Structures are given as structure tokens and as C-alpha cells.
């Protein structure tokens with residue numbers, strides 16, 4: 001696959017050149033980009049707030065392979081309109097993990113009034129201070145932050161949302177809005193016991209990516225794709241508020257869904273192709289190569305390196321057929337023959353996985369594991385086991401040979 005790799009790299013370079021050109025054309029204009037980036041704070045500090053509300057319509061119905069779906073876009077919410085919309089609100093961001101960090105800093109940089117609530121003197125308290133949240137001013141213990149907030153953004157771990165609910169629930173009083181980034185707590189209420197009060201709007205903005213990506217895309221002047229949903233609409237404005245918050249925390253496009261569909265697809269996807277499935281496939285392929293006498297570097301290159309560095313970016317840029325077309329006729333023929341075999345072998349596993357999500361088994365496991373007081377050390381132990389696998393140890397050396405290598 002050496003020639004394949006070279007051709008793929010050439011194709012990739014040309015694709016990424018074209019992608020940058022397209023991105024430059026379709027992304028927001030330079031002036032607008034600046035308003036959704038770190039520059040926002042400076043702009044807010046130096047310029048008086050513009051109360052003028054612009055009505056650029058940013059709701060689209062798009063055709064996704066024959067199905068019409070509603071998509072909201074940031075263009076509907078210029079910064080002045082966003083700031084005006086939330087001028088009387090305090091966004092109380094509860095929890096400061098990956099999403100708390102990304103969403104909180106983005107909303108703050110967008111000039112919204114944000115405070116953070118976390119356990120005093122925990123790891124998140126320390127990290128929040130590092131990011132400039134000030135105890136007593138913008139950083140508070142959880143209960144105090146909820147009391148001060150009008151929009152309660154529950155970004156605790158899903159297990160912690162359940163554990164803390166008995167103390168959190170009475171503080172979500174009439175007139176406040178309850179926000180989640182996952183349908184987990186509300187949908188699996190039999191297990192989590194999270195039942196929102198009847199007199200508040202309950203909304204969801206779920207960025208489709210890590211909180212770190214939420215932050216980096218925002219800093220680049222781009223926005224992450226997010227799912228957006230309403231569970232309870234008391235004011236009649238719940239969807240509008242959800243979309244505005246989605247923009248506030250750094251979304252570019254928002255896809256309308258329901259709490260249930262969001263959580264089912266999310267739990268399923270991360271256990272499947274996004275994380276669990278990919279680790280399982282990588283490992284199985286690598287082990288068979290090793291058992292047949294291939295060296296660690298050869299097994300790693302043919303399993304992970306070529307996938308992540310050459311072929312997967314082509315799928316991301318223009319789809320699977322495009323990637324197939326960028327490969328040799330030999331590679332293409334074999335892949336065409338073997339794809340249905342893999343599909344058939346994997347379909348029952350995916351069905352089993354979806355059922356396990358739907359019947360709550362996955363939720364109960366997650367609540368048990370992540371609800372332990374030792375959840376951080378228990379996780380670190382299991383991740384260390386992965387890091388110690390030969391495939392990933394070999395990967396470290398392979399990565400060190402990349403031209404742009406930076407010591408890990």
C-alpha cells in the first residue's frame with residue numbers, strides 16, 4: 001500500500017487545499033468571525049452594546065438524502081442580538097469537565113454573563129481558577145451558583161447529575177431554565193431519578209464532539225455541529241432559547257432532535273464506530289497481523305497510521321466512494337468484496353448494542369461506574385491498560401517519525 005499512501009497523501013493535500021478554499025468562502029465573513037471569537041470580549045468592553053435586533057433568518061430545511069430536516073444556524077444570531085437576548089440572564093454552568101470548559105469559555109468570550117458552579121476544592125475548582133473564573137465572583141459551590149443563575153446548565157458528569165439531583169432539584173425554581181448537553185438524565189429517569197420540575201423550560205444543546213473541540217473550533221472562528229432539543233416548553237420560547245444558547249456556547253449549525261433520540265444515538269455511536277468499535281477492530285486486525293509474523297511497525301502502519309493519517313481524512317472530506325477512488329484498483333476490488341462481509345458480521349453486534357442502550361443497561365453500567373468516589377482513578381487504570389497494549393506502544397514510535405512530531 002506504499003503507492004496508495006503516496007497517492008492518498010497527494011489527494012489529501014489537494015482535498016485539504018480545496019476544503020480551506022471552500023471553508024473561506026462559506027464560513028462567516030472576517031468581521032463576523034471576530035464577533036464569535038476571543039475578540040468578542042474586547043469588542044464588548046470597548047463598544048456600547050447595540051440593542052438593535054437583526055433578523056437574519058438562519059433556519060433551514062435541508063434535504064438529507066431524501067429526508068427533510070430542520071437545521072438552525074449561527075447566522076440568525078449576530079453577537080449584538082445574542083447579548084441583548086441574554087442581557088437579563090445569568091448562565092450558571094454547573095460542572096467543569098470537558099464541556100464545562102469549552103462551553104463556559106465560549107459563552108464568556110461571547111460576552112454573556114456566565115458563572116461556574118463546582119465542588120469546592122475539587123479538581124474542577126482548580127481547573128476553573130486556572131481558566132480565570134474567580135471564587136466569589138464567577139466561581140461558586142454548586143448550590144450557590146444555581147441560586148444565582150437564571151439558566152442552569154447542568155454539565156456535571158451524567159452520574160453526578162443523578163447523585164446531586166436531590167439537592168439540585170429544589171433550587172430549580174419557577175422562571176429558571178434547565179439546560180443539558182445530553183438526554184441521559186431525563187430520558188433514563190427510572191434509573192437517574194432526574195425528574196425536572198413542571199414549571200421550567202427544559203432544553204438541550206449537545207455538541208457533537210469533545211468540549212476541547214468546542215473550544216478550538218470557536219477560537220478558529222468556526223462552530224461545532226450540535227443537536228438541539230426541547231423536553232418541556234413552559235414559556236413557548238424554549239426552542240428559541242435553546243438555539244440561542246447553542247450559538248452562545250459555540251455551535252455553528254444545530255440539528256433539531258428529541259432528548260430520547262439524542263441519547264440513544266449518542267450512547268450507541270460512542271460504544272460503536274466512534275470509540276468502542278474502532279478500538280475493537282483495530283486491535284483484532286493488528287493481532288492477526290502479529291500472529292502471522294508481521295512486525296509491530298508494519299501491523300500498526302497497516303491498521304492505524306494509514307487509516308488516521310491518510311484514508312479517514314478522505315472519507316471526512318468527500319465520502320467513502322471518494323476514498324475508494326483515491327486508492328489502487330487492487331485495494332478497491334478487495335474492499336468492495338469484504339465490506340459486505342464485515343457489515344453482515346457486525347450487524348448483530350450493533351443490534352445487540354442498540355437494544356442494550358434502549359433498555360437502559362448501558363445507562364445503569366455508566367451510573368454505577370461513574371458514580372463511584374474512585375471514578376477518576378478507576379478510569380485511569382483501565383485507560384492505562386489500553387495505553388500499555390503493544391499496538392499503542394508501537395504507535396508511539398511510529399508517531400515519533402512523523403515530520404511534524406512533537407514529543408508527547
Ligand SMILES: NC(=O)c1ccc[n+]([C@@H]2O[C@H](COP(=O)([O-])OP(=O)(O)OC[C@H]3O[C@@H](n4cnc5c(N)ncnc54)[C@H](OP(=O)(O)O)[C@@H]3O)[C@@H](O)[C@H]2O)c1
Nearest residue numbers: 095096097098099122123124155156157160181182209210
Ligand atoms: N465530553 C464530551 O465529549 C461530551 C460531548 C457532548 C455532551 N457531553 C455531555 O456533557 C455533560 C458533561 O460532560 P463532560 O464530559 O464535560 O464532564 P464529565 O467529565 O463527565 O464530568 C465532569 C464534572 O462532573 C463533576 N463531578 C463528578 N462527580 C461529581 C459528584 N459526585 N459531585 C459533584 N460533581 C461531580 C466533576 O467535578 P470534580 O472535578 O469535582 O470531580 C466535573 O466538574 C454530560 O451530560 C455529557 O454526557 C459530553
